[in-house]
Ligand code: SF4
């Protein structure tokens with residue numbers, strides 16, 4: 001079991017109460033990107049209770065939200081929680097305040113990447129990166145290419161080799177990528193979000 | 205007799221169009237028998253599920269929008285079979301109608317707006333009702349009488365709060381399986397997460413989760429696990445320990461079998477856990 005008290009966000013409190021408005025600013029960005037209102041969270045811990053990965057997380061999902069409420073955005077971006085979350089919505093479907101916690105985690109990942117914060121879970125980070133790039137290239141996911149890149153990138157080329165081969169021989173990984181025909185439209189989507197990456201509007 | 209047909213736009217998605225093509229085949233056979241007419245979106249792209257929404261949520265909305273716009277111009281509601289795709293497309297559909305920023309941004313990028321109240325169906329919210337209609341109830345040719353199974357929904361039973369107006373799929377697999385004559389067992393693990401993509405990036409975390417799910421299915425007395433998601437099926441097969449695991453089926457594969465499909469032996473070849481011994485021991489003709 002994880003000693004959650006060890007990771008109580010209150011542990012090293014040096015609260016920036018946001019004299020410069022900073023506290024609020026990060027919270028607003030998160031709310032905007034996720035289209036949620038995390039000020040509503042009253043820390044009932046329901047989300048963490050159902051989360052299938054909570055025992056591996058250094059902060060429970062509501063503790064991440066708490067950090068943001070306290071203006072400690074950077075700490076929220078450094079935890080492994082946001083990377084371990086798979087977006088299964090187990091939490092979101094039970095939240096008494098109708099907060100889509102999974103969407104909050106999505107927003108935090110985007111912000112962590114934007115701020116160049118090293119992910120404490122590099123393999124998961126790489127996984128997302130290769131899948132993202134595969135879709136940026138083709139518009140659809142080519143699992144084989146993304147998996148090979150992942151294996152090379154994570155230096156785990158030979159781990160899991162047997163299941164990988166089994167998947168290829170059983171036709172569970174496709175060799176040839178499928179592609180979207182209207183490349184221009186696809187490019188417009190990706191360019192739009194790339195161009196605005198660094199402004200507040202980036203999060204539209 | 206095609207009086208009662210349902211016309212839908214169909215979103216195959218990256219998994220059913222490639223690695224799980226057998227599920228796509230079974231789904232088409234089933235829909236065909238039930239007079240559900242599917243036309244695939246002409247130039248669909250990733251729905252923004254997978255990793256896109258995980259690192260760029262609003263970009264994911266635009267990817268979904270491109271698909272939704274295609275369905276809109278076909279004048280049809282949309283049908284998908286993947287839990288992730290359904291959630292992404294539904295969230296995007298809501299946002300494109302109710303969120304001014306999203307409307308403006310996506311009109312800028314894609315030159316359109318979503319004006320219809322486009323429904324996004326999951327296949328499983330259509331099937332049970334369809335099977336209650338007399339002509340379709342009678343499509344059963346090869347039953348699976350006495351097959352003891354546990355239904356496994358994974359995150360199909362979970363959704364963001366804003367999608368509460370969509371029907372829950374709870375019980376949908378049981379109604380289909382009851383039609384086939386199979387026996388559901390209670391086990392309480394139907395909504396446990398399969399580990400999703402962490403099966404690739406952190407197999408060390410996912411293997412124990414899947415092992416636990418299999419253990420519970422075995423101790424409930426099940427002979428197999430039924431899923432409605434290709435990723436659930438793959439993770440349960442790939443990450444469960446040899447010797448302590450059960451065959452895993454897709455619900456549409458068994459439905460197609462029940463309706464007389466002869467393709468099962470070919471589909472079985474794609475399973476990582478061979479279901480053939482079970483079919484033989486149950487004396488189900490194949
Ligand atoms: S379930 Fe909702 S209100 Fe409760 S702690 Fe989690 S986010 Fe906050």
Ligand code: SF4
Pocket residue numbers: 047050051052053054061084085086087088089090091092101102105
């Ligand atoms: S969406 Fe993320 S935080 Fe919520 S239960 Fe699933 S893995 Fe945990």
